[in-house]
Amino acid sequence: MKKRLNAGHAKNPGIKHGDRIVKLPIEKLLDRIENPFQLVIVAARRVRQITNKAPKLVDIKCSKDTTTALYEIMQGKISYRQATPETDGKDGDKPDEKTG
Helix, strand or coil: CCCCCCCCCCCCCCEEECCEEECCCHHHHHHHCCCHHHHHHHHHHHHHHHHCCCCCCCCCCCCCHHHHHHHHHHCCCEEEECCCCCCCCCCCCEEEECCC
8 A cells, every 4th residue: 555645734735844834825925926937936046045045034933945935025025027138037037135
């Protein structure tokens, strides 16, 4: 008999953090970045920045870089610029930290 992985309960989704579940409302995240695929890309790039010792822009009690990045996006601390033909991907397609 195959073992099943516990993926959580459908009525209680969230990111598991130790003994507690951190619930992030997807609606608030999608208010900031409308395209869910772009949201994933921006969050992943921000996680990489945090992992490489970039300063965190929110003060939360969480050791997971993914949760931190999602909270930063949800609170509007991270903005996103799409590449244009003028930038040709040099400055676009990456998360920008908002200053002030």
